[in-house]
Amino acid sequence: xxKVVTSRNDDYSQWYQDLVTKADLADHSAVRGCMVIKPHGxxxxxKMQQALDGMFKETGHVNAYFPxxxxxSFLSKEAKHVDGFAQECAIVTHxxxxxxxxxxxxxxxxxxxxxxxxxxxxxRPTSETIIWNTYRDWIKSHRDLPLLINQWANVVRWEMRTxxxxxxxxxxxxxxxxxxxxxxxxxxxxxxxxxxxxxxAEDYMAMPVIKGIKTENERFAGAEETYCIEAMMQDGKALxxxxxxxxxxxxxxxxxxxxxxxxxKLEYVWATSWGVSTRLMGALIMTHSDDNGLVIPPKLAPVxxxxxxxxxxxxxxxxxEVLAKQLASELKTKNxxxxxxxxxxxxxxxxxxxxxxxxxxxxxxIGPKDMENGTVEMARRDTLTKEVVSMDGLAERIVATxxxxxxxxxxxxxxxxxxxxxxxxxxxxxxxxxDAGGFVYAHWDGTAETEKKIKDRTKATxxxxxxxxxxxxxxxxxxxxxxxxxxxxxxxx
RNA sequence: CGGGGUGUAGCGCAGUUGGUAGCGCACCUGGUUUGGGACCAGGGGGUCGUCAGUUCGAGUCUGGCCACCCCGACCA
Numbered sequence: 020x021x022k023v024v025t026s027r028n029d030d031y032s033q034w035y036q037d038l039v040t041k042a043d044l045a046d047h048s049a050v051r052g053c054m055v056i057k058p059h060g061x062x063x064x065x066k067m068q069q070a071l072d073g074m075f076k077e078t079g080h081v082n083a084y085f086p087x088x089x090x091x092s093f094l095s096k097e098a099k100h101v102d103g104f105a106q107e108c109a110i111v112t113h114x115x116x117x118x119x120x121x122x123x124x125x126x127x128x129x130x131x132x133x134x135x136x137x138x139x140x141x142x143r144p145t146s147e148t149i150i151w152n153t154y155r156d157w158i159k160s161h162r163d164l165p166l167l168i169n170q171w172a173n174v175v176r177w178e179m180r181t182x183x184x185x186x187x188x189x190x191x192x193x194x195x196x197x198x199x200x201x202x203x204x205x206x207x208x209x210x211x212x213x214x215x216x217x218x219x220a221e222d223y224m225a226m227p228v229i230k231g232i233k234t235e236n237e238r239f240a241g242a243e244e245t246y247c248i249e250a251m252m253q254d255g256k257a258l259x260x261x262x263x264x265x266x267x268x269x270x271x272x273x274x275x276x277x278x279x280x281x282x283x284k285l286e287y288v289w290a291t292s293w294g295v296s297t298r299l300m301g302a303l304i305m306t307h308s309d310d311n312g313l314v315i316p317p318k319l320a321p322v323x324x325x326x327x328x329x330x331x332x333x334x335x336x337x338x339x340e341v342l343a344k345q346l347a348s349e350l351k352t353k354n355x356x357x358x359x360x361x362x363x364x365x366x367x368x369x370x371x372x373x374x375x376x377x378x379x380x381x382x383x384x385i386g387p388k389d390m391e392n393g394t395v396e397m398a399r400r401d402t403l404t405k406e407v408v409s410m411d412g413l414a415e416r417i418v419a420t421x422x423x424x425x426x427x428x429x430x431x432x433x434x435x436x437x438x439x440x441x442x443x444x445x446x447x448x449x450x451x452x453x454d455a456g457g458f459v460y461a462h463w464d465g466t467a468e469t470e471k472k473i474k475d476r477t478k479a480t481x482x483x484x485x486x487x488x489x490x491x492x493x494x495x496x497x498x499x500x501x502x503x504x505x506x507x508x509x510x511x512x
Numbered sequence: 513c514g515g516g517g518u519g520u521a522g523c524g525c526a527g528u529u530g531g532u533a534g535c536g537c538a539c540c541u542g543g544u545u546u547g548g549g550a551c552c553a554g555g556g557g558g559u560c561g562u563c564a565g566u567u568c569g570a571g572u573c574u575g576g577c578c579a580c581c582c583c584g585a586c587c588a
Contacts, residue, residue: 368548
């Protein structure tokens with residue numbers, strides 16, 4: 020009974036926390052703001068990594084790895100960049116400990132002050148600086164470009180307040196860092212990777228996203244332009260799910276990265292960077308899960324089908340097991356993972372609840388009645404519906420069901436987003452729509468001051484200027500100044 | 513960094529006017545069960561966050577410290 024999660028209606032935030040811990044995704048660790056990602060959570064992250072990594076490689080990228088530590092002086096070379104990150108850096112100052120105290124009771128380990136570093140090291144909050152410092156040596160000619168590199172890594176940002184997956188002091192991510200000969204190429208790359216993220220979110224996570232551009236206020240520190248995908252969570256709040264930055268020549272200039280063009284003239288290199296993080300785990304949870312637990316889209320489920328045997332005798336069990344094994348090997352050829360839940364100390368009802376909590380998309384119950392009738396009970400996690408189906412053609416049926424789960428999860432999420440999206444023209448409507456929750460399309464005069472005033476008054480930020488927005492004359496919701504297109508406002512995570 | 517809260521068994525909690533720690537779940541053993549979170553019997557498991565003080569005696573009272581969580585401000 021201890022595994023029941025708080026309902027979304029009672030306390031959304033508590034529901035989220037319950038879900039993360041009770042579905043065995045992650046736990047708070049002994050270190051403030053840092054989480055332990057448990058095997059089940061990590062398995063889902065690995066599925067995400069796999070899919071994304073494949074997409075990166077398809078678009079011509081290769082993986083590499085750069086150091087965890089960044090010399091302090093590197094960070095300050097790009098002025099805006101350091102401004103953006105200075106407040107949340109972990110700093111390494113020493114490289115040795117020593118033991119003091121003569122007795123076992125008083126003995127303790129302290130920092131050895133004689134082992135102070137000449138230059139402090141910053142634990143990377145992001146790797147632009149160390150990477151661009153390295154690129155200086157790698158890029159000499161236009162023939163070295165484009166340079167398309169990704170790294171899977173952990174980064175540390177000393178956030179004041181943390182939440183499991185959504186904002187942790189240490190998080191896992193991938194960061195792509197590319198170098199190009201022309202501005203146009205770099206912008207194309209930025210947009211290409213935004214497209215990859217959007218496709219991943221929608222096709223794999225079954226999470227609809229809006230592609231857009233950040234306003235100056237929300238732009239990445241050191242970028243010329245930040246593109247993003249924005250998703251809406253079930254409570255109507257927005258979540259930035261991924262960003263792709265056009266960095267211009269800012270880092271090339273800061274780190275003196277020049278290449279000889281075809282005319283043998285030296286030019287600064289154009290750059291992009293783009294990343295998604297374990298925050299996507301939070302997005303996944305808050306997009307689909309319900310009061311019974313996690314709901315995972317089949318494409319990201321570590322296990323697609325679980326078979327729960329219902330039996331009295333060992334003989335019955337072994338018959339069911341033979342069936343399950345057969346089904347598993349048949350489905351394995353279609354990359355569907357079937358697990359047979361053979362645990363004999365737990366009753367079926369407990370297993371049903373547990374697999375629901377952990378989000379297995381399809382559950383099959385097989386008992387004596389089924390063995391007699393040649394049927395199984397098939398339950399869908401997304402709809403919580405059950406039906407008794409024939410064992411004949413079961414594999415095909417499962418394939419079709421998984422496909423259907425994948426697409427209906429997307430459709431459900433899209434429908435919810437649409438039902439919580441509003442277009443408003445007056446301040447009064449604007450406030451009302453924000454309180455109702457969701458995305459609010461409204462006109463804005465394009466100034467950072469107005470954006471900030473709106474944020475102070477309503478806690479809503481401009482999530483993005485949608486890429487597909489159409490030109491439309493209107494008046495700024497706050498100042499009444501003319502505006503040529505709507506932007507999306509929302510309260511956000 | 514402000515506000516609030518919590519530290520007692522793996523988890524969730526109780527512990528009265530101070531008298532040396534208990535309940536549920538989980539765990540172990542045995543048995544009966546098994547189509548939506550089983551039941552019976554027996555059993556194991558504790559520096560009560562930490563330091564100091566008051567006291568014959570502190571989980572309980574006093575003070576300090578630490579940690580974590582939640583709500584804000586800041587950020588992916």
